[in-house]
Amino acid sequence: MPTVLVVDDSLVDRRLVGGILAHSGDLQVEFASDGEEALQRIAALAPHLVLTDLVMPGMTGLELVSEIRQRFANVPVILMTAKGSEDVALQALRAGAASYVPKSQISTLLRETVSTVLSAVMEKRGQQQLMSLIDQASVSFVLSNDAAMIPPFISYVQDLALQIGLCDSSDSLRVAIALEEALRNAMFHGNLEISSELREGDSAIYRDVLHSRLNSEPYCSRKLYVQVSVSREIGEFIIRDEGPGFDPSTLPDPTDPENIEKACGRGLLLMRTFMNRVDYNRTGNQVTLTKQASIVQA
């Protein structure tokens, strides 16, 4: 049964709201009389939804919304607002509140609003629960040389790695950085054959060459072939481009003081920093990134 936490300093209002919500018999209703108590109860109860008054002594409803967004990002908040506080309600929505209900219309709007928000919460929780049951996922992509596809691809892999439990949110950032470097290397240096020296030089010339390669053969027809395989224990990411390849051992060490001002080699360095293994094939047009689990399984 979904749990709703009602936060209001007025006992009368808590009883009113609690009565409306409990009427249908399909909700467990809990109460807190101020923001501090609400945060403690959220930590203890993990409610599906928080319904809070806007004006309270101490922490205001707006401040409570911000705290909940930071500390319990998956718990939606609905605000109950008094007449004349529409501007503050708007601020709260911008701060991450899911919805608001004017106190004057609580008897007619509250149950419908709670029901709508709870439906979305339950669906999301169900999806998260299902994703956490994935044992292993493998998926292949064929990408063109469109840099705009890199962010959604990385976002997809980050979500997959998080949901399966390969890594925590902090480590998923490191996976994202390494993958971005690998994809950019394969796309720009591999398929489009754009050198680091060109990137380092005049920006206008670099953009002209990039534009030209994106629209001329053989560069524009080349694809990136990406295989992603993720389990709770290990993630393997294989990226192959259709360029001539390169010998990674010939790259200058970017940490050498002599090279520290040069653009060359930092992408590979970051891949090696954030992945457990980085292996190139003999041709140098395929890289395999391996990430061991950062979460110790129970």
Added chain:
Amino acid sequence: MSKNILIEEADAEGKTLIVSPLFTYRAFAEGDIAAEWAALEERLTLPHVDKVIIDLSALPFFGSTVLEWMVKIWKRVKDKPGQFALCNVSPVGMQILQAARLHTVWQLFPSRADAVTTLASQP
């Protein structure tokens, strides 16, 4: 048009620029910041501008593209000669700087105020 790079002056003489990258790591697409980069380059050519602070508070993580961008700014300032510093670097950002060994050549400060105060005391 959304702003990708915020440029502020830290002192009345305009000697110290505070540059805040506002683009997200994910939105850092090729050419997207070209016009704003050109405007910053122009500011860096002004003879009285000899100190640059990059405020990374809005960019918790980044890759080699952003590193290259910062290296370009650093080289411009260093050649003047001038001072270059970073502030508000996140833990992941610090790990990236350490991997690239750039933490050995760049001044790093926990806050913008610390960076401004320290650079103001340097010739």
